[in-house]
Amino acid sequence: MTIEREPNSSSSASPLSTPAVTNFVGAAEPVIEEGPPSPIRQFLRSRGSGGFADKSFAALMLVCALSIFAIVLFILTILILRSRLSLQQFGIHFFLRSAWDPVSGDFGALPFIFGTLATSLLALAMAVPLALGVAIFLSELCPQRLRAPISFVTELLAAIPSVVYGLWAVFVLVPLMRDHLGDILVKYLGWTGFFDGFNIGVGLLTASIILAIMILPIISSIARDIMLSVPTSQREAVLALGATRWEMIRTGVLRNARIGIVGAVILGLGRALGETMAVTMVIGNHPDISKSLFAPANTLASVIAGEFSEATGDMYLSALIEIGLALFLVTIVVNAIARALVWAVTRGTPARAH
Amino acid sequence: MSSNPSHPQPAEDDSALRSPMRAPLTWTRINTARRYLVNHLVTVLAILSTLLVITPLVAILMYLLYKGASSLNLAFFTHIPAPVGEPGGGMANAILGSGIVLALASLMGIPVGIAAGVYLTEFGRGKLLATAVRFTADVLNGVPSIVMGISIYSLVVMQQHHFSAFAGGVALAVMMVPTITRTTEEMLATVPHAIREAALGLGVPKWRTVLSVSLKTASPGIITGCMLAFARVAGETAPLLFTALGNQFWSYKLTEPIAALPLQIYVYAISPYDEWHRLAWAGSLVLIVMIMVAVTLVRIYASRGVLKGAS
Numbered sequence: 001m002t003i004e005r006e007p008n009s010s011s012s013a014s015p016l017s018t019p020a021v022t023n024f025v026g027a028a029e030p031v032i033e034e035g036p037p038s039p040i041r042q043f044l045r046s047r048g049s050g051g052f053a054d055k056s057f058a059a060l061m062l063v064c065a066l067s068i069f070a071i072v073l074f075i076l077t078i079l080i081l082r083s084r085l086s087l088q089q090f091g092i093h094f095f096l097r098s099a100w101d102p103v104s105g106d107f108g109a110l111p112f113i114f115g116t117l118a119t120s121l122l123a124l125a126m127a128v129p130l131a132l133g134v135a136i137f138l139s140e141l142c143p144q145r146l147r148a149p150i151s152f153v154t155e156l157l158a159a160i161p162s163v164v165y166g167l168w169a170v171f172v173l174v175p176l177m178r179d180h181l182g183d184i185l186v187k188y189l190g191w192t193g194f195f196d197g198f199n200i201g202v203g204l205l206t207a208s209i210i211l212a213i214m215i216l217p218i219i220s221s222i223a224r225d226i227m228l229s230v231p232t233s234q235r236e237a238v239l240a241l242g243a244t245r246w247e248m249i250r251t252g253v254l255r256n257a258r259i260g261i262v263g264a265v266i267l268g269l270g271r272a273l274g275e276t277m278a279v280t281m282v283i284g285n286h287p288d289i290s291k292s293l294f295a296p297a298n299t300l301a302s303v304i305a306g307e308f309s310e311a312t313g314d315m316y317l318s319a320l321i322e323i324g325l326a327l328f329l330v331t332i333v334v335n336a337i338a339r340a341l342v343w344a345v346t347r348g349t350p351a352r353a354h
Numbered sequence: 355m356s357s358n359p360s361h362p363q364p365a366e367d368d369s370a371l372r373s374p375m376r377a378p379l380t381w382t383r384i385n386t387a388r389r390y391l392v393n394h395l396v397t398v399l400a401i402l403s404t405l406l407v408i409t410p411l412v413a414i415l416m417y418l419l420y421k422g423a424s425s426l427n428l429a430f431f432t433h434i435p436a437p438v439g440e441p442g443g444g445m446a447n448a449i450l451g452s453g454i455v456l457a458l459a460s461l462m463g464i465p466v467g468i469a470a471g472v473y474l475t476e477f478g479r480g481k482l483l484a485t486a487v488r489f490t491a492d493v494l495n496g497v498p499s500i501v502m503g504i505s506i507y508s509l510v511v512m513q514q515h516h517f518s519a520f521a522g523g524v525a526l527a528v529m530m531v532p533t534i535t536r537t538t539e540e541m542l543a544t545v546p547h548a549i550r551e552a553a554l555g556l557g558v559p560k561w562r563t564v565l566s567v568s569l570k571t572a573s574p575g576i577i578t579g580c581m582l583a584f585a586r587v588a589g590e591t592a593p594l595l596f597t598a599l600g601n602q603f604w605s606y607k608l609t610e611p612i613a614a615l616p617l618q619i620y621v622y623a624i625s626p627y628d629e630w631h632r633l634a635w636a637g638s639l640v641l642i643v644m645i646m647v648a649v650t651l652v653r654i655y656a657s658r659g660v661l662k663g664a665s
Binding site for chain 2: 060132168246
């Protein structure tokens with residue numbers, strides 16, 4: 001009985017607790033059913049505690065969640081609809097033809113596929129070793145005091161807008177490549193044949209370098225998270241067997257995290273494939289397939305950015321939208337694979353604030 | 355096995371590790387020396403690569419600060435762009451335009467994103483649908499912004515028959531949704547079940563529990579997530595190219611093409627005029643400072659709990 005009196009004495013604090021307590025104690029008569037509704041019930045009703053409010057709230061949340069599906073379906077449908085003309089005209093050969101002639105209406109996406117693949121893979125080749133080095137440093141070697149500032153700085157890189165990278169590339173990287181780096185590359189690596197032709201600063205190589213700088217923070221921060229999610233007991237076990245620190249990292253950390261690291265790299269690839277502004281500004285925008293890394297080129301994304309607004313004629317527009325469709329599908333597949341891999345590793349570890 | 359059993363074996367091994375040259379050469383010792391050499395080599399490589407990664411960032415920020423600060427003046431914030439060939443002019447209209455488009459995007463994107471995140475943790479826990487939504491959100495997050503741009507162009511601009519601030523807002527909103535959904539979900543997942551159960555046990559309806567207990571507890575993290583999504587789309591250029599289009603003059607109407615800071619930077623950066631290059635640098639500095647200040651401010655407030663009262 002003291003239990004009943006206690007909440008009543010502090011009535012202003014929680015009027016809600018009274019019916020629960022009465023029922024719990026087992027007072028024979030259910031207070032709510034008989035007579036006029038109790039003040040508590042009235043209070044609850046006035047605050048919207050009914051089945052209706054709950055159900056409509058749940059429905060609203062569900063609709064918002066489903067809207068994410070809707071967005072993806074919408075994008076897919078609209079891209080297919082708008083690229084119908086070129087889909088019908090060229091079919092699958094659109095992606096195998098290298099002609100790009102807006103005047104005569106002859107379109108093929110091969111040069112852009114080549115440009116996208118070449119820049120992305122080159123960027124990955126430059127970024128992945130560095131990113132792994134950073135991730136290893138941050139997760140295994142770095143003194144605790146330095147870890148937060150360096151992580152912050154690498155994540156700052158991710159916050160810089162693409163167009164600002166592009167601006168920097170146009171005014172710093174392009175002159176650097178034209179006047180200094182290019183000569184050095186020709187001198188030492190000219191024999192490979194990848195550095196033939198005229199070096200004007202803009203081209204495949206410059207675009208790849210700026211891409212590498214842009215995808216570095218993504219790969220390194222995800223790889224670091226994955227390495228940190230490897231249990232400490234794994235490291236201790238390897239160290240206890242007499243391994244050096246590198247052997248511990250190699251056998252204890254990297255081997256356990258390899259699937260997730262592959263996922264991080266593929267995520268970086270997904271970003272590189274779709275990166276638009278910075279690449280458009282330094283790649284030279286010319287649909288060529290050339291062996292030389294100095295040659296101007298064009299990627300799937302940069303051709304859309306460069307030519308979409310001046311596309312005259314339905315066929316031109318629909319060819320560009322078909323390129324967008326291809327880019328959409330490719331990045332979806334790449335991202336789905338990457339996410340599945342990252343999930344496979346980090347599932348079960350606590351969520352962290354980004 | 356050792357000739358001198360009183361001498362502890364580990365000490366002998368240790369000295370061999372420290373100076374493999376002085377000890378008699380055996381394959382084991384060569385191997386140990388090699389292992390330690392590789393260890394040091396990798397350590398040095400990791401430190402070097404970290405330095406190499408930080409260098410471009412410092413270079414970019416320094417150069418931006420140097421170029422931007424030297425070309426920034428009051429006119430930049432008060433004037434609209436000057437015609438080609440005339441000195442001066444600013445990006446006042448672009449700053450306002452960015453503000454309008456971003457406000458529009460936040461109005462549309464943030465509620466939907468948070469609601470979807472709420473569904474994932476509070477209603478869809480363990481359901482197949484929730485997993486599918488989560489996966490789709492992650493995948494949507496990786497869709498290139500230029501594809502978003504041409505989709506919204508086909509969807510909104512082609513229907514309206516003209517470029518508009520509204521279309522730009524929709525494009526950015528769509529890009530915000532998946533990011534916000536995922537952070538909201540992660541933040542809500544950290545709210546202890548006991549708190550929810552306490553509220554439900556007191557007879558508080560579910561919707562009220564979600565709004566006043568779950569969301570309120572997780573609000574600092576959710577606000578940070580929203581800010582990061584905001585910062586990400588604030589610098590986006592590609593989705594605005596064919597939706598907001600850009601404008602050299604003042605424009606406030608949602609149905610008309612509108613200027614935006616990233617767009618203006620892009621146009622000026624690829625132009626052949628020195629005066630415009632100067633403005634592009636100033637614009638970049640302003641854009642980055644705006645993004646950083648917004649993110650930092652909200653982080654500080656969120657951690658101090660000033661915004662926790664908002665439910």
